[in-house]
Amino acid sequence: MSSDKIDQLFDYVQERCLWQFFSRSWDRQENIDGIIRTATDLLTGVDPKRDQPMDRLFYADAKIMVADFRERFPWITAIEPAEVRALMGTLRERIVDLAITRSQNHELSHSIY
Amino acid sequence: MPMVLLECDKDIPEREKHIYLKVDGEDTRDFLPVSNAQTIPGTLSERGCAFCGAKLVIGAVLKDTIQMIHGPIGCAYDTWHTKRYPTDNGHFNMKYVWSTDMKESQIVFGGEKRLEKSINEAFDEMPEIKRMFVYTTCPTALIGDDIKAVAKKVMAARPDVDIFTVECPGFAGVSQSKGHHVLNIGWINDKVGTLEPEITSEYTMNFIGDFNIQGDTQLLQAYWDRLGIQVIAHFTGNGTYDSLRGMHRAQLNVVNCARSSGYIANELKKQYGIPRLDIDSWGFNYMAEGIRKICAFFGIEDRGEALIADEYAKWKGRLDWYKERLKGTRMAIWTGGPRLWHWTKSVEDDLGVEVVAMSSKFGHQEDFEKVIARGRNGTYYIDDGNELEFFEIIDRVRPDVIFTGPRVGELVKKLHIPYVNGHGYHNGPYMGFEGFVNLARDMYNAVHNPLLKLAATDIRGPANATIREAAE
Secondary structure, eight states, rough: HHHHHHHHHHHHHHHHOOOGGOHHHHHHHHHHHHHHHHHHHHHHHHHOSSSHHHHHHHHHHHHHHHHHHHHHHHHGGOOOOHHHHHHHHHHHHHHHHHIIIIIOTTTTSOEEE | BBBBOOOGGTOGGEEEGGGOOTTTTTTTTTOOOOOSOOOOOSSSOOOOOHHHIIIIIIGGSSSSEEEEEOEEEEEEETTSSSOOOOOOTTTTHHHOOEEEEOOOHHHHSSSSHHHHHHHHHHHHHHHHHOEEEEOOHHHHHHHHHHHHHHHHHHHOTTTTTTTEEEEEOOGSSTTTTHHHHHHHHHHHHTTTTTSSSOOOOEEEEEEEEOOOOHHHHHHHHHHHHHHHHHHHEETTTTTHHHHTTTTGGSSEEEEEEEHHHHHHHHHHHHHHHEEEEEEEOOHHHHHHHHHHHHHHHHHHHHHOOOOOOOOHHHHHHHHHHHHHTTOOOEEEEEESSSHHHHHHHHHHHHOEEEEEEEESSSHHHHHHHHHHHHHTTTOEEESSOOHHHHHHHHHHHSSSSEEEEEEHHHHHHHOOOOEEEOOOOOOOOOSHHHHHHHHHHHHHHHHHOHHHHOOOOOOOTTTTOOOOOOOO
């Protein structure tokens, strides 16, 4: 897996995606997990779940992100599903590291909003 | 190195933790400015107070609600008429201001009777108005006036009225941000769920964190009408008191200003399971993205694409005309907090403008995470900036235009740098497709206006008189 590819996807998420920077760590984790999972489904030809309101929310964010990925990084349409899954897994880890694990935001772990 | 101690701050070195210069290869894991922290003694903060954050920013936007300020008269005047949020019912909120006008005797003997009298007088004077916010202020909080008890007594005597109390005196927090917080949490706990809204569409949402600055809400409402989406409550642009009581029935919360209003969206998700979708409403690209996301949530993508195509056909040519002429313009953004991250990429992508310095009055670290992720290398990111720091930053980055409020704007005009009102706008609305063309037009007019350069020329020639300062 090329780190250049990961960098491209990560830079896109940094620049475009407000969902990684929600108020608390549990909101961020929920968004990152849900949207990356749904985006992975879309990139690998799986029809994502849309039964519950949160599934539809993840779908809305993931759909636009995947469309941009395909337009900006055409290589993503040419790789095998297994590589897509690995790539998206690494992307997820990097977002979690930046937005949660090593975030210096002191408000992330407040128990109330 | 990336945290910056300015020359003017050499006697208050703590300010270094609040000013960041982004360099290549770094991110917010390495450096994140301290923010939403107490202003450091020795710096002349430009922040507002917590009461102002509740009243001026959120409550006073409502078009059908008396805003009773329980305090001295200055608390009323100074939070009235300094924002431009019109309404579609004749701007009721901007025409009137209400105060209990507390004087020394009420401070000594208590102000609850005066508050009760003022509430009744206001309802008697305006019999068509049945809704009211009551705010405590610093002195009435300090003497312990129980505004909730007074409101309850009046509501018992007048069953047709409803009153919401905001107990957020100016000293309650480090900036106006605390007022946003208190009002958000108070409203969800006291009022949401107390009225059932009429549902007129199979698609419903709340639009949260947009205050109809010069018509933003009304411009966006045309999009939602066309898409067939019912906005149950606008929090709070052109909004009504009772519509906000029905927020619990929306299927989706769409959030624009996450700083002032993210709290209520979080609580609506926690308490009622309504998902929160954050979007940017300023900028062509961002607005289109927001519409696409909302439509994807409801499964009405075709309607969204048709709307975007029509709006692009109508406005993109004009935007591009300005882009040609604004490319390479160096912009500074000195506003409250969220507009830093809403605007930095949208002006870059849509107008070719480079944002070289940004300062936030009341943003939290979450806001700095967003703006540093989106912003350019070589740009300054400042928390709670003061005038001397602004002067020094101007020398370092040489902006062509500064988006800020009128007070700082008047200051920078004296340096012959044009400013555009980044809070209340020059000639808005600025949201949506048409709105971003308005923003581009105002920036173009500011940057290319020859007056500021002409004003810098001393027409008296070389033998001009020396003006001695009074203090000399």
